[in-house]
Amino acid sequence: QKEVEQDPGPLSVPEGAIVSLNCTYSNSAFQYFMWYRQYSRKGPELLMYTYSSGNKEDGRFTAQVDKSSKYISLFIRDSQPSDSATYLCAMSARNQGGKLIFGQGTELSVKP
Amino acid sequence: DSGVTQTPKHLITATGQRVTLRCSPRSGDLSVYWYQQSLDQGLQFLIQYYNGEERAKGNILERFSAQQFPDLHSELNLSSLELGDSALYFCASSVAAGRGGSGANVLTFGAGSRLTVL
Numbered sequence: 695q696k697e698v699e700q701d702p703g704p705l706s707v708p709e710g711a712i713v714s715l716n717c718t719y720s721n722s723a724f725q726y727f728m729w730y731r732q733y734s735r736k737g738p739e740l741l742m743y744t745y746s747s748g749n750k751e752d753g754r755f756t757a758q759v760d761k762s763s764k765y766i767s768l769f770i771r772d773s774q775p776s777d778s779a780t781y782l783c784a785m786s787a788r789n790q791g792g793k794l795i796f797g798q799g800t801e802l803s804v805k806p
Numbered sequence: 807d808s809g810v811t812q813t814p815k816h817l818i819t820a821t822g823q824r825v826t827l828r829c830s831p832r833s834g835d836l837s838v839y840w841y842q843q844s845l846d847q848g849l850q851f852l853i854q855y856y857n858g859e860e861r862a863k864g865n866i867l868e869r870f871s872a873q874q875f876p877d878l879h880s881e882l883n884l885s886s887l888e889l890g891d892s893a894l895y896f897c898a899s900s901v902a903a904g905r906g907g908s909g910a911n912v913l914t915f916g917a918g919s920r921l922t923v924l
Contacts, residue, residue, distance in 0.1 A: 726911070737808060737896055737915035738849070782849065792900055792911025793839060793862050796849040 697721050700783055700797025709806050713770040717783035717797045720764065724785040724795075727759050729768045732780045732799065741781070742768065773804045809833065810916035812897050818922045824885040827919045831878055831899030837861065838880040839900070839913060840872055844893040855880055887923045894918045 700717045707713055715729075725746055730738035742757040744750045744766075750757045756769040766785075770777055780801045784794040809832035819825055831838050840852040851864035855874035866872075869887075874880040884891060898913040 728912070730915075737810075737898075737917045739808070739915065740912055743912060786911060792837065792913070793851050793854050793864070794911075794913055795851065796841075798848040 695720060696798075697795050698783060698785060698797040701800055702798045704801040704803060706803045706805060707773055709773060709775060709804055711773050711804070713768075713773050713777070713802060713804075715768040715770075715781050715783075715800050715802070717766050718764055719766075719785055721785075721787065721795075722761075722764070723787035725788055726786045727757070727766050728784040728786075728794065729755075729757060730782045730784055730796075732782060734779075738782055775804050775806050778803050808914050808916060810897060810899050810914055812895075812916035812919050814919055815917065816920045816922075818924065819887060820924055821887055821889060823887050823923075824883065825887065825921065827882040827884070827895050827897075827921075829880045829882070829897030829899075829916060831880070831897075832914055835899035835901050835914070836878065837900045837911075838874055838878070839898040840866075840880070840882050841896040841898065841915075842893050843896060843918070849896070852882070884921070889923050892921055892923045894920050 698719045727744045729742040731741045732738040744757045747759050747761045754771045758767040780799040782799040783797040811830040813828045837856045839854045842850045852866040854862040872882045896918045898915045
């Protein structure tokens with residue numbers, strides 16, 4: 695079993711839709727949770743960063759962490775065609791040098 | 807431009823050969839991480855160096871090795887290449903605290919080196 699599970703999709707939505715992306719994990723030591731966005735043929739770039747449980751909002755993006763369920767989510771409101779990319783969740787634990795463990799990535803396509 | 811520079815961008819080689827991938831971290835970052843991304847495995851952590859020393863090791867094959875030089879650039883050496891080694895190889899850097907550091911660490915990725923083994 696992988697430490698981090700993420701549905702690879704692909705996920706296709708119409709422009710303006712609310713998108714929900716999710717990851718589950720098994721390692722209870724994870725305390726730092728991130729979402730990276732990767733456009734085709736590019737390197738991943740950090741989108742959101744959350745520590746422990748709770749919500750964090752940044753513009754159209756909201757990240758949620760539920761440590762009791764070992765479940766994290768990324769919501770995208772008013773999705774745009776420019777949001778079409780692969781979204782990767784990533785996690786790390788304290789005192790492990792900061793290496794990130796990634797999910798498989800979910801490929802999102804927002805149709806105009 | 808993320809500030810992390812990787813060369814070459816593309817590389818095509820034959821089975822059994824050896825290649826070297828190069829990474830220059832963002833200015834001020836002391837840690838370098840190498841990841842392999844393939845279609846079926848996603849982003850897999852290979853190895854991390856902090857200020858010239860190996861800090862953490864992932865599922866890196868014995869045929870692969872890496873090092874970080876005094877100027878903080880890093881090289882990933884892949885030898886006895888097999889078809890299955892074809893993948894995107896990413897380097898990332900961070901201002902990691904090293905041993906005993908917290909996990910609060912944001913990685914900045916380069917654009918990757920695409921390796922094709924024929």
